[in-house]
Amino acid sequence: MSNRYLESTIKRNYRFFSDTEKKVADYLMKNPDDLVNKTIANLADETGVSQATIFKLVKKLGFKGFQDFKISIATNSSPDNEPALIAYNDITPEDNSYEVAVKVINSNILALQNLPPQLDHEKLDNTLKRIYQSKFLHFFGIGGSSVIAYDAYQKFTRTEYRCDYMSDYHLQLMTATKFTKEDTAFVFSHSGQSIETLKLAKIIAKSDANLIFLTGNPYSEIASLADETLTVYSEESKYRTESLTSRILYLTLMDALYINVMLHDEKKGQKAMKKIRNALSESKTNGPYSEDSFE
Template structure:
């Protein structure tokens, strides 16, 4: 099974493609690695479009010409099993790179991941998630392993809102607590693989109790997504190869930031009051702070 580099490459541009460009994009994705064996003439025959149109498409997605495009495709397609054995998910980084070269490539990779996120975000989905939160009395954040760390960070952020918030790291306690929740609760579940048995089991209990579930994951086709009320699926290079939330954690936290900021402005007066109370309570911890 091969990782389709072309899907990742084209994703940021999808919303800007016209009907003709969508035909080319779909054909490229269908071809996968085989596109490197095609000439402009072959592609023109396949799609019924002109060579000039296909050339303009390649330029639009950032390449100087068709040969450069094919070189990029050839160098980025690898077998999934090979990629799983690599030291990192960053396919363009090698042990010969200097520390500064690694820094540059990592920053660029994160920027590309965020650009891809912008292309995949759906305003209707964001609004649906916000409506679930607006109608809730308490917001809860659960995850396992590395996803639990993201859940904790999200909990720490949402504490500033007017809502009561809760975070539990222990799986047994999550199961127990889930039995006490109901329609007035909203639970964020984090699982990069989407296949974590513990998180799926928590989701089943929550679904049986008619709890609103917002899932953040890196996998579209899982029971966890099916059990959710709303799901945000982030696509990153590591999503195809590894279970670690390395670059993806930036995407999850960005989605949380989006929901948090929108939420703060929805009921601005109450949220501002909540934030000021927290700042006042924390003032005692700062040097020169006034004790209450």
């Protein structure tokens, strides 16, 4: 019997494993039922790898040790918590338009259900602290990541902070050279392998600014330069890439940060929002929608 939580936890990190770690990961996915009763020595004997390899594997999965890993699997593997949804991967050419729509929606629901276990409380708090200490917030992304950066810019413009976003790469580089300790830069790259984004991150890292990196690859060189790295994992499907699948997760994570920022100093947040609504109201005709609705 498969274990959805265990499979999801392993698959989102699988490409970062060594060959021996993949051997253990494959064994765990094929034999999930008795995992909670095994010791690290048992698993080493059954897979033919060292205990050190297993320890490295569970660390890459984000756990403190093998016991922590087993507790998490046991806690999150109740049959009652297994989502009974037909996912995006199950789409076939025989599906009608409504069936395709339902499966895409279900796939996004499953991705969002898998997001909370990925979040690190300490990293979230540290990211928010860096925002609170800043005056200027900057949002950067190349290609598909630029869409996420622009959406984040639209959100945080409604806060008390001064924000900017620019799509031109040369302007991004030029702006980054002027950063100070009052700046926090959010850099988005799902692969973590963009040469342009790496160059930008290196410039930001040389300044006194805070560098927050949002990615699906916590082992990239960019992650090593960042003050905080927030990782979003997702699975690739037949009809769309992993970066597209993860888009809704990045948007949701930035929503969570935005709401936290607004709640941190609610009076200032409401004051900033009121000013924006007043400014926007002059550009809209009277109607049933609020002044702050999207265009």
